[in-house]
Amino acid sequence: MIKAWFDALTAKQARIAAVLSLESRQEDIDFIITCRNYDYVEEVLGMFGLRYECVGRHGESPRDKLAKGIERQLALLDVVKDFDVHVSLTSPDAIRIAFGLGKxxxxxxxxxxSRFVNKLTLPLADSIIAPYAIPMSEWARYIPSAEIDKVRAFDGLFELMWINRFRPTGESIGRLGLRSREFAVIRFEEARASYYDYGDKSRLLIRIARNILERGYYVVMFPRYPYQEEMIKSELGLFLRLGKLIIPRGMRLDGLDLSWHARLVITGGSTMAHEAALLGTPAISYFPQHYYIDDYLVSKGLPLHRCVGDDCMDILESILKSDIEHVDTSNVVSKMEDPTGLIISEMRRLVDTSRK
Incomplete structure (x- = not known):
């Protein structure tokens, strides 16, 4: 039996933890899952019925991030007492602990x-698993040249771990009282992440949401921070009162089910846009930096669109005017590599090596 520890800091990472935990049971691997009290992490873990313990919170200013990180590391030491291998999407707190314990x-x-996180984590890792779409030269900025061979590339993306296991049911849109294609899903940017220094884009998103609402669509919005939710209530309060705008809380909705049935998905990050595009739903990402995974998906002909600033309104217009509401992506997606097996095999290889 192998005891693996996964630390989930975001909803995306919670999905990775869920897939690995469920798939590893037949591999004689038992997962300990910890998380940070942030965003929709606990909702996702709860949706899969997993046991977990949330420790600590997300810092905002550089000093606050440092203080919260140190506090969280000390708290995690009391929670995770025995494990054979650590896995995470570069959790600085957890990787520091695993390295310190020689795991x-x-x-x-x-x-x-994510420059700061990569500097703190990638040099300490024994194995790094990353999409092939990202050039090896990018990882060389963080990893000593003598260790670059510890990067294991796969021809796909992490979102395939749950896209390949998803079947649309309509249950989540039913809970919201919505019908397929009559609504858009909107997700704010990660404005206070360590890597995000592009200025607040909330005003742009409010404009986009208003445009969609005035066309008669419903909108489901997912703010990341309290100030974003307050802005929604202040600027779009009438639509909230009319029930045309929805901010779900504590409903354990399946984001994939929402994306599958949506007319359009818009996000300031990447995960929801990638999920939607893989499912065949038109998606817009207004993340203001070049992203290799976006290029990869666009090159495959998937319905992902990039924009910065006012050109988002032009792209929004072209999508909503189009007769194409959904694309069959099954043939393209079937040729991509799901990294689940690679992750599990790397865990087992490292544990076997450490036990010799």
């Missing part, structure tokens, strides 16, 4: 732009 580390990453 092997599998780091998953697709965010080459």
């Amino acid at each position: 092997p580390i599998v780091a998953l990453t697709d965010t080459v732009h």
